[in-house]
Amino acid sequence: MIIRYFAWVRERVGTDEETIELPETVQTVADLIGHLKTLDANHAAAFAEEDAIRVAVDQLHVETDAKIGSAREIAFFPPMTGG
Amino acid sequence: MIIRYFAWVRERVGTDEETIELPETVQTVADLIGHLKTLDANHAAAFAEEDAIRVAVDQLHVETDAKIGSAREIAFFPPMTGG
Amino acid sequence: MPVQPTIRVQKDDFDALAESKSLTEGRQDVGAVVTFTGLCRDEAGTLSALELEHYPGMAEAELSRIATEAVARWPLTGLSVIHRYGKIKPGENIVLVVASSAHRRAAFEAADFLMDFLKTRAPFWKKEHPVSGRASVWVEAKAADDTDAARWKNT
Amino acid sequence: MPVQPTIRVQKDDFDALAESKSLTEGRQDVGAVVTFTGLCRDEAGTLSALELEHYPGMAEAELSRIATEAVARWPLTGLSVIHRYGKIKPGENIVLVVASSAHRRAAFEAADFLMDFLKTRAPFWKKEHPVSGRASVWVEAKAADDTDAARWKNT
Numbered sequence: 390m391i392i393r394y395f396a397w398v399r400e401r402v403g404t405d406e407e408t409i410e411l412p413e414t415v416q417t418v419a420d421l422i423g424h425l426k427t428l429d430a431n432h433a434a435a436f437a438e439e440d441a442i443r444v445a446v447d448q449l450h451v452e453t454d455a456k457i458g459s460a461r462e463i464a465f466f467p468p469m470t471g472g
Numbered sequence: 473m474i475i476r477y478f479a480w481v482r483e484r485v486g487t488d489e490e491t492i493e494l495p496e497t498v499q500t501v502a503d504l505i506g507h508l509k510t511l512d513a514n515h516a517a518a519f520a521e522e523d524a525i526r527v528a529v530d531q532l533h534v535e536t537d538a539k540i541g542s543a544r545e546i547a548f549f550p551p552m553t554g555g
Numbered sequence: 556m557p558v559q560p561t562i563r564v565q566k567d568d569f570d571a572l573a574e575s576k577s578l579t580e581g582r583q584d585v586g587a588v589v590t591f592t593g594l595c596r597d598e599a600g601t602l603s604a605l606e607l608e609h610y611p612g613m614a615e616a617e618l619s620r621i622a623t624e625a626v627a628r629w630p631l632t633g634l635s636v637i638h639r640y641g642k643i644k645p646g647e648n649i650v651l652v653v654a655s656s657a658h659r660r661a662a663f664e665a666a667d668f669l670m671d672f673l674k675t676r677a678p679f680w681k682k683e684h685p686v687s688g689r690a691s692v693w694v695e696a697k698a699a700d701d702t703d704a705a706r707w708k709n710t
Numbered sequence: 711m712p713v714q715p716t717i718r719v720q721k722d723d724f725d726a727l728a729e730s731k732s733l734t735e736g737r738q739d740v741g742a743v744v745t746f747t748g749l750c751r752d753e754a755g756t757l758s759a760l761e762l763e764h765y766p767g768m769a770e771a772e773l774s775r776i777a778t779e780a781v782a783r784w785p786l787t788g789l790s791v792i793h794r795y796g797k798i799k800p801g802e803n804i805v806l807v808v809a810s811s812a813h814r815r816a817a818f819e820a821a822d823f824l825m826d827f828l829k830t831r832a833p834f835w836k837k838e839h840p841v842s843g844r845a846s847v848w849v850e851a852k853a854a855d856d857t858d859a860a861r862w863k864n865t
Contacts, residue, residue, distance in 0.1 A: 396763055396835035397848045448768035450831065464765060464833075468851030471762070471793060471834025472659075472748050472805050472825060479608055479680035480693045531613035533676065547610060547678075551696030554607070554638060554679025555593055555650050555670060555814075571745075572727035579749060583800040586751040589744065589821075590726075594734060596741040596812060645738040657751060660858070663822050666744075670814055703815070 390457075392425070394435070395466035398442060401435035411457070418444050419453040421463065435465075443468055473540075475508070477518070478549035481525060484518035494540070501527050502536040504546065518548075526551055560622035561635040564614045569637045569651050578633035578655040585632050587659035589666040591652040597645035603684045606691070607640040607649065610678035614638065621672040625654070628668070629661040636669060638679060671703040715777035716790040719769045724792045724806050733788035733810040740787050742814035744821040746807040752800035758839045761846070762795040762804065765833035769793065776827040780809070783823070784816040791824060793834060826858040 390411050394402045415424050422439060425432045436442065444451055445464045457463065473494050477485045498507050505522060508515045519525065527534055528547045540546065561577075563569075571590055579585045595605050618636050626634055633655040643649055650673065654665040681694040716732075718724075726745055734740045750760050773791050781789055788810040798804055805828065809820040836849040 393765070395765055395833065396837070445765070445768055445833070448765070448771050450772075464768070466765070466833060467835060467848065469830060469833055470836045470849045470851050471764070471832045472829040476610070478610055478678065479682070528610070528613055528678070531610070531616050533617075547613070549610070549678060550680060550693065552675060552678055553681045553694045553696050554609070554677045555674040570727075571730065572725075575726065575745075575747070579801065581801075583750075583752040583755070585749055585801075588747040588749070590730075590747075591814065591818070592730070592743040592745075593814065594740055594743070595738075597738040598812070600738070646734065646736075646740075657753070659746065659748065659825055663746070663818070663825075667818050670818075 390460070391462045393462060393464040395464065397467055398435050398465050401431060403431045416456060417453065418446065418451060418455050418457065418463065421457060422453065422465075441467060473543070474545045476545060476547040478547065480550055481518050481548050484514060486514045499539060500536065501529065501534060501538050501540065501546070504540060505536065505548075524550060557623075557626035558631055558633055560619065560626055562615055562618045562622060563635075563637045564609060564611075564618070565637065565639060566641045568639070568648055571648075571651055571653070574635050574637065574651060574653050575655075578635065578653055582632070584657060585655045586657045587662040588653065588655045589659075589662040591650075591666050591670055592648055593650040593670070595643045595645050595647050595649055601685055601687070602645050603686045604642045604644050605649070605694075606642050606682040606684060608680045608682065609638070609640045613678050614640075617677050618673065621669060621676060624672075625665045625669050629654075629656065629665040630658075631656050631661060631665055634665065634669070636673070638673070638677065640679065642684075668707055671700070671707065674700045675704045712778075712781035713786055713788055715774065715781055716788075717770055717773045717777060718790075718792045719764060719766075719773070720792065720794060721796045723794070723803055726803075726806055726808070729790050729792065729806060729808050730810075733790065733808055737787070739812060740810045741812045742817040743808065743810045744814075744817040746805075746821050746825055747803055748805040748825070750798045750800050750802050750804055756840055756842070757800050758841045759797045759799050760804070760849075761797050761837040761839060763835045763837065764793070764795045768833050769795075772832045773828065776824060776831060779827075780820045780824055784809075784811065784820040785813075786811050786816060786820055789820065789824075791828070793828070793832065795834065797839075823862055826855070826862065829855045830859045
């Protein structure tokens with residue numbers, strides 16, 4: 390599973406992209422966030438304010454209860470500030 | 473008193489501007505319209521559909537109950553279609 | 556203090572980009588520019604030209620009054636209104652409104668407001684000259700224009 | 711059939727007039743063009759530059775989804791959206807939306823809608839680089855942007 394990070398989520402995790410093997414218990418985006426937080430202190434810090442983080446599965450906005458299914462790419466980022 | 477006409481009001485009256493001596497009985501715009509209608513058939517035709525005519529006194533939009541007072545210029549025209 | 560709007564009533568075409576640039580160039584307090592351009596339309600292909608008649612003096616004065624109300628109502632950094640008169644062919648420009656502000660909501664609303672009131676209050680009249688030899692006709696005012704202008708009374 | 715919107719995400723500046731012209735030139739069915747330009751603002755004079763980060767691929771895809779909804783919702787004759795990324799200095803352009811239609815209401819509403827949803831849904835993030843040696847900071851999303859976007863649900 391390719392995981393991508395943007396803006397301050399990227400800075401806190403310390404990378405813009407990583408490939409992670411998901412345990413079978415990870416079914417939803419919320420499960421994935423729970424899993425990522427256990428990886429190291431950087432991930433834990435990045436996801437400390439879970440409410441401030443938005444998610445896209447295969448480049449589509451989703452809520453954290455979304456199933457991961459056969460997604461290729463999941464991205465985490467703060468609320469958008471373009472325009 | 474200078475009276476100006478625009479668009480189809482101008483075409484029906486047959487002139488874009490005329491100077492008219494007002495009888496003392498003409499106090500309001502409505503009085504003026506009544507007076508103009510008596511001048512000739514062209515004026516009568518121009519003001520036949522009174523509701524379709526807008527008025528400006530000294531280049532300010534007014535309703536027909538407006539007093540003429542010491543106005544220098546009164547204009548009659550159809551509803552505007554600019555833009 | 557509200558900005559001084561630019562108002563022009565002219566026969567010649569205008570340059571929307573130049574007008575927009577004049578509201579932004581050399582300054583850093585503008586976050587949003589909304590431009591509205593109104594063009595001469597002819598979907599049926601039956602129009603030779605529009606003829607725009609106006610009331611010289613009052614046209615400028617009335618546009619100034621509408622623009623002055625807009626700059627009092629929204630925190631604009633700039634506002635320009637240009638309206639053409641004379642013969643205008645299909646596809647050509649008729650009117651330009653440019654509103655600039657720190658924030659987009661003010662710029663959008665001011666430009667929208669300006670056009671609604673310009674349509675119902677600025678003394679301009681359109682006559683259609685058809686391509687065939689038929690008689691030219693005055694464009695009739697639309698009830699929808701009054702409805703649009705009335706939107707701003709309750710806000 | 712709805713028009714095909716033009717979407718571009720690019721580092722370079724854009725030419726608002728050229729984009730606007732490409733929606734009107736050679737046609738006679740366009741009565742109204744609304745352009746929105748968003749610029750980098752720095753009223754306090756403390757900003758060296760904004761850095762616009764984006765999610766390549768998703769940025770274009772999301773802008774296309776918003777634009778597709780706009781052309782389904784309003785009878786547009788054209789719609790173009792250009793968003794820049796990279797370093798942008800105060801006074802420079804960030805984003806352009808051009809909406810054209812036979813009638814002004816559709817063009818205004820579509821451009822307004824586009825900007826509201828672009829702000830809340832398009833994956834771009836702004837970082838402010840101050841003129842002094844202080845650390846750069848990520849711009850925080852505004853609650854007002856969500857409120858603006860929510861306006862379109864009941865219309």
